[in-house]
Amino acid sequence: MFEEVGTTTEGDLIINVGPQHPATHGVLHLVITLNGETIKNVEPHLGYIHRSIEKMCESLTYRQFIYVTSRMDYLSAHINNHACAMCVEKGLQLEIPPRAQVIRVLMDELTRIASHELWWGAMAMDLGAFTPFFHAFRERESINDIMEETCGARLTMNYMVPGGVMHDIHPNFQRRVKDFLQLYKSKIHEYDEMVTGNVIFQNRMKGVGVISAEDVISYGCTGPVARGSGVSSDTRKHYPYEIYDKLEFDEVLETGCDSFARYMVRLREMQQSIRIIEQLIDNIPEGDFQAKTKAVLKLPKGEFYSKAETARGELGVYIVSEGGTTPYRIKFRSPGFSNLSALNHLVKGGKIGDLIAAMGTLDLVIPDIDR
Amino acid sequence: MWSLSNIATSIDQWLNETFNPTLALILEMLIAGVAVIGLFAMLGLILVIMERKVSAWIQIRLGPNRVGPKGMFQSLADTVKLLVKEGMTPGGSDKLLFNVAPFVAMIVAMLLMAPIAFAKDFQLWDLNIGVLYISAVSSISVISILMAGWASNNKYSLLGAMRSGAQIVSYELSAGLAVLAIVVLTGSLRVSDIINSQADGWWIFKGHIPAIISFVIFIIAVTAETNRAPFDMAEAESELTAGFHTEYSGMKFALFFLAEYVNVFIVCALGATLFLGGWMPFHIGTWEAFNHVMDYIPSSIWFFGKTFFLIFLIMWFRWTFPRLRIDQLLNLEWKYLLPISMFNLLLVTLIAILGWHF
Numbered sequence: 001m002f003e004e005v006g007t008t009t010e011g012d013l014i015i016n017v018g019p020q021h022p023a024t025h026g027v028l029h030l031v032i033t034l035n036g037e038t039i040k041n042v043e044p045h046l047g048y049i050h051r052s053i054e055k056m057c058e059s060l061t062y063r064q065f066i067y068v069t070s071r072m073d074y075l076s077a078h079i080n081n082h083a084c085a086m087c088v089e090k091g092l093q094l095e096i097p098p099r100a101q102v103i104r105v106l107m108d109e110l111t112r113i114a115s116h117e118l119w120w121g122a123m124a125m126d127l128g129a130f131t132p133f134f135h136a137f138r139e140r141e142s143i144n145d146i147m148e149e150t151c152g153a154r155l156t157m158n159y160m161v162p163g164g165v166m167h168d169i170h171p172n173f174q175r176r177v178k179d180f181l182q183l184y185k186s187k188i189h190e191y192d193e194m195v196t197g198n199v200i201f202q203n204r205m206k207g208v209g210v211i212s213a214e215d216v217i218s219y220g221c222t223g224p225v226a227r228g229s230g231v232s233s234d235t236r237k238h239y240p241y242e243i244y245d246k247l248e249f250d251e252v253l254e255t256g257c258d259s260f261a262r263y264m265v266r267l268r269e270m271q272q273s274i275r276i277i278e279q280l281i282d283n284i285p286e287g288d289f290q291a292k293t294k295a296v297l298k299l300p301k302g303e304f305y306s307k308a309e310t311a312r313g314e315l316g317v318y319i320v321s322e323g324g325t326t327p328y329r330i331k332f333r334s335p336g337f338s339n340l341s342a343l344n345h346l347v348k349g350g351k352i353g354d355l356i357a358a359m360g361t362l363d364l365v366i367p368d369i370d371r
Numbered sequence: 372m373w374s375l376s377n378i379a380t381s382i383d384q385w386l387n388e389t390f391n392p393t394l395a396l397i398l399e400m401l402i403a404g405v406a407v408i409g410l411f412a413m414l415g416l417i418l419v420i421m422e423r424k425v426s427a428w429i430q431i432r433l434g435p436n437r438v439g440p441k442g443m444f445q446s447l448a449d450t451v452k453l454l455v456k457e458g459m460t461p462g463g464s465d466k467l468l469f470n471v472a473p474f475v476a477m478i479v480a481m482l483l484m485a486p487i488a489f490a491k492d493f494q495l496w497d498l499n500i501g502v503l504y505i506s507a508v509s510s511i512s513v514i515s516i517l518m519a520g521w522a523s524n525n526k527y528s529l530l531g532a533m534r535s536g537a538q539i540v541s542y543e544l545s546a547g548l549a550v551l552a553i554v555v556l557t558g559s560l561r562v563s564d565i566i567n568s569q570a571d572g573w574w575i576f577k578g579h580i581p582a583i584i585s586f587v588i589f590i591i592a593v594t595a596e597t598n599r600a601p602f603d604m605a606e607a608e609s610e611l612t613a614g615f616h617t618e619y620s621g622m623k624f625a626l627f628f629l630a631e632y633v634n635v636f637i638v639c640a641l642g643a644t645l646f647l648g649g650w651m652p653f654h655i656g657t658w659e660a661f662n663h664v665m666d667y668i669p670s671s672i673w674f675f676g677k678t679f680f681l682i683f684l685i686m687w688f689r690w691t692f693p694r695l696r697i698d699q700l701l702n703l704e705w706k707y708l709l710p711i712s713m714f715n716l717l718l719v720t721l722i723a724i725l726g727w728h729f
Contacts, residue, residue, distance in 0.1 A: 015526050023609040037530070037697055126609045128600055128694025134430040194691065200601055201693045352530070353696040356609050 012040060015352075019048045023126050023356045026366030028340075030355075037351045042344045046370045053371040057330040062088045062162060062297040065330065070156040073334065073368035075115040076310040077153075078107045081160035083308035086241060087317040088162040090306055091299035097288040100164030101242040102280050107150075107159060108308075109273040110177070113184075114143040115311035116266045116273075119363045123263065124195050126360035127204055132195050139187060142180045146173065162297060164290035177281050181274060191267065205260035209346040209358030212257055219345065220338035223313025224269065225362060228262035230255040235309035249276050262361040296325055312336050312363050336368040375671050376492035403495055407484045411477075411633055418632040419446040421679075422686055429690040456621035461524060464618065468522035473619065473626035475515035480633040482508050486562050487640050490650050490671035494562065501562035502554060505641055506547050509596070512634065513539040516598075516605060519627070520615040531614025534697050535598060535605035541704040542595040542602075546638075548712035549589035552581055552719040553645040556728060566649040571656050573648040577729040581719035586646045588712050593638035594685055595700070597631060601692035604700060635682060643677035650674040656729070 013034040018024040027048035033041040053072055057065040066084045070077035082104055089096065096104075121136030144154040149170045151159040159166050195201050211221075216229045226233040234251040236244040252268040254261035299321035307316040313335025320329040339362045346358040382402070386395040420435070420443065427434025435442030460466055486501035488494040498504060513536055520532020554560055556578050557568045568574075575582050595602035606614040616627050643649060650670035654662040695703070722728055 013526055013530075015530075021612060034530075037534075124693060128603065128607065128609060129692060130426070131430045131690050134432060138431060195693070198693060200695055200699075203699055204693060204696060351696050351698060352610055353607070353694070 011035070017355075023359065024366070025122065025359075025364050028364065028366050028369075030343075032352070032355065034352060037353075039347050039350055039352060039355055042347055042355065044340055044343060049367050049370050051367070051371070054330050054332060058327055061325050062299060062327065065327065066161065067158045069332070070158055071367065072332065072371055073310060073312065073315070073336070073365050074155055075118060075365055076111055076312065076315075076368075077155065077157045078104075078111040078159060079308050079310040080315060081158065082108055083306055083310075083315045083317045085160045085162050086308065087304050087306035087319050088297065088299065091302070091304045091319065091321060092162065092293070092297065094163050094291050094293065096164055096242070096291055098243075098285045099287045100289050100291070102284050103165050103169055103289060104160060105242050105244065105247070106177070106277060106280050106284075107147075107157075107165075109276045110143050110146065112273045112311045113270050114140045114147075115363075116270045117143075119266060119311070120191065120195070123360040123363075124201075126356045127201065129195065129201075132191070135187070135190060135194065139180075139184055142176075142183060146176045146180065149173070149176070161290065163293045164288070166290075168289045169284075174281055174284070177277060181277065181281075184274065188271070196263075196267065202260065204353070204357050205258065205263055205361075206256075207258050208350060208354045209259040209262075209361060210257050211342055211346055215342070215345060219342040221313070221342055222335050222338065223309070223311070223363075224252075224262055224265040225313065225339045225342070227252055227265045228254050228361075229257040233314065235307055235314050239307065241306075241308065247276050247279055249273075259357050259361040266363070298323065298325055299327070307333070310335060312365065312368065313339060332371060334368045334371065336362075336364050336366075340364055340369050374493075374669055375490040379493055407481055407495070410484070411481060411629065414633055414636050415629040416446040416450070418636065418682065419449060421682070422632075422689075425683065425686045426690045429687070450625070453621055453625040458621040458623050459618075461618045463524040465522035465524075468518045469618075470623070472515045472519035472522065473623045473630075475518065476512060476630035477626045477633075479508060479512045479515065480630040480637065483634070483637045487637065488562050488566055488644065488649055489674055490669070493650075493671070497561065497563050500560045502550055502560045502565070502641075502645070505637070506543070506550060509634070509637070510539070510543050512630070515627075515630075516615050519619070523615070523618040525618050527611040527613070527617045528615050531605045531607065531611050531617070534607075535615060537697070538598075538602065538604055538700060539596055541701060542592045542708075545588050545704060545708040545712050546592035546596055548709075548716055549585040549592060550641070550645060551716055552585035552712075553578070555716070555719050555723050556582070558723075562644060562649070566644060566651050569648040569651045569654075571654055572729060573646065573651070573653075575646040578719065578722070579728065581715050581722055582646065582728075584715045585712065585719070586642070588708055588715070589642055589646070590681070590684065591708065592704075593642065594688060595704070597634045597638055597685075599631075599635065599685055600689040601694050602700060603689075603694060604697055607694060609694075635685060636678065639678045639681035639685065640674070642681050643674065647677045647681075648673075649677075 015032045015034055017030040017032055019027040019029045029045040029048060031043040031045065032039060053068055056068055066081050069080040069084050073080055117136045117140040121133035124132035147157055148154050150173055151157045211229055213229045213231050216226045216231050222233050230253055232251060232253060237251045249272045252265050252272060254265050301321055301323040304319045305316060307314050315335060316333030318331040319327045322328040343359060343362065347355045386398055423434050435445035438444040438448045460469055483505055485496040486498055486504055516535045517532045520528040553565065553574050556574060557565045559565060575586055598605045616624055619627060650673050652665035652668055652673050654665060
């Protein structure tokens with residue numbers, strides 16, 4: 001995929017990490033060339049989970065293909081759906097009712113928190129600390145409960161449809177979200193106590209996996225990976241969709257360029273998401289939750305592109321329509337793929353332990369990379 | 372009053388009355404051997420369930436709660452599972468070394484039981500270099516790990532074993548120097564002398580500053596020596612899947628596992644003996660009445676209480692700290708712990724000569 005392993009010399013150790021390995025977060029295969037404990041080269045191999053989602057989408061209608069995308073980045077299912085729905089809406093030039101817009105943003109931000117929670121626990125586990133994983137799951141579980149009540153699923157939700165959301169929020173929704181906010185605020189200091197402030201953790205993260213702003217741009221990294229190197233890349237700010245331009249929140253930027261900076265970006269992003277939810281939860285406008293659409297959608301001939309900020313970065317959806325009920329071609333620009341491409345750059349010259357730490361801060365979801 | 376030494380004495384008396392002295396001695400040795408193996412197995416069971424319960428408590432989980440009352444038989448079920456699993460030897464491995472390594476690990480752990488005083492007058496072998504014996508024999512355990520890693524024909528195992536070699540050999544130094552601090556204060560390497568010298572207070576209080584420094588260094592160094600997190604570089608499951616024992620299955624794996632737990636017990640027992648008075652009850656200087664009340668608690672309870680407190684401490688580390696990187700681990704030892712413990716040895720010598728301890 002990147003540089004050849006041809007630089008191997010006598011005495012180098014070639015190790016396969018994955019496709020089944022506790023630290024590859026799924027089925028990623030890394031061919032590592034080691035000199036002692038020092039990494040000379042890392043070559044990611046993909047294809048172990050390939051399900052040809054893009055091809056599959058071409059045989060599904062504009063309503064159906066959105067469901068498949070929940071299975072892509074399964075930790076950001078809502079945001080995936082959202083990006084796809086927006087692309088179809090662009091083609092149909094649909095107006096979304098304000099109530100649906102607010103519900104969508106609320107769901108997106110809850111998803112972002114849940115995704116970052118899971119990342120936080122998994123990241124600590126990569127570094128050998130098990131306990132944070134369970135503590136993160138405690139909070140994530142209450143988000144999952146909210147999701148389950150509203151859309152019937154805990155992981156691969158299918159809630160966003162072209163024109164709005166599938167059905168109205170559950171009567172308990174507002175109360176449970178507020179309960180969650182209260183729980184979260186009482187627990188967030190534990191995260192800093194348990195992980196952020198730990199000397200071993202800081203030594204493992206600071207100065208590890210350094211990538212400059214220029215390199216971030218040239219590798220096409222987005223999301224917290226880019227923002228950890230000070231590159232402003234928040235789609236919600238630069239290309240606001242739904243009601244994001246009316247909301248008050250900060251784009252979290254860190255200038256450390258290292259693993260610790262990426263860690264801090266995600267940690268602070270969770271707090272920004274909380275800020276957004278707090279602004280909206282008591283102000284959900286009354287009205288329709290879905291625009292009136294035809295049963296079978298037909299997009300006009302042409303090319304449509306939309307993008308959304310998932311927990312991992314920018315997800316782009318590109319649809320080529322020939323005017324029929326199914327798309328002619330669909331292409332996803334997934335954030336994980338570009339972020340993974342920077343892995344070799346991040347870890348070269350570091351120790352094998354750094355590989356695990358730096359890979360953890362990329363927040364890889366393999367089905368998102370290998371669609 | 373009930374005590375372990377009374378039981379031991381009556382067994383000894385009965386054997387000597389019934390058989391001739393040589394046969395009695397041989398029988399006693401056999402009993403001691405069986406007792407050590409029994410203790411070994413018991414410790415394995417107890418420490419596994421304790422580790423699970425402690426981790427569950429820290430991780431806001433329930434932990435094992437199905438097998439037996441409050442899940443107490445969980446480790447028995449685990450043992451059965453390990454027993455019935457196939458013990459495989461991977462192709463291309465060095466078969467002899469691969470199969471011998473777990474036994475070396477276990478035998479070393481068993482040998483270490485000899486000089487430990489489990490209760491008042493209850494000790495297998497009170498040799499005059501007890502502490503030196505423990506630090507000498509415990510360094511053999513690294514050989515079993517190197518053997519296992521090398522013979523496995525697996526790169527993860529090899530890396531784990533090499534890390535472990537570097538780590539254990541380095542941390543032996545700090546652990547040794549921390550032990551020496553108490554030896555300097557006591558003036559003896561004999562375990563019973565060390566415990567008796569704490570009759571008017573434990574060394575961690577009597578030896579004040581240098582004793583506390585060496586206690587902290589001792590705990591850090593033995594955590595590293597027993598390959599426990601945050602120093603579990605030899606296993607490092609997120610990097611090397613299982614490190615040196617990746618290729619081991621069933622009972623062969625269980626022996627490594629048991630040896631690790633027994634090693635934890637032994638270093639904690641040593642720590643309790645050196646710094647917390649071993650089986651010696653909590654005594655304060657010349658407070659006769661208070662000391663007398665404390666003596667009513669059996670000495671074995673004092674010993675196991677202190678030891679399990681230290682074990683709990685080491686388990687606590689494991690479930691809260693992230694793992695260090697290998698270079699950071701060696702830096703910590705060679706750049707910080709070793710200079711500090713050398714300075715501490717000077718300090719403790721000065722204090723011992725001038726008699727500035729209590």
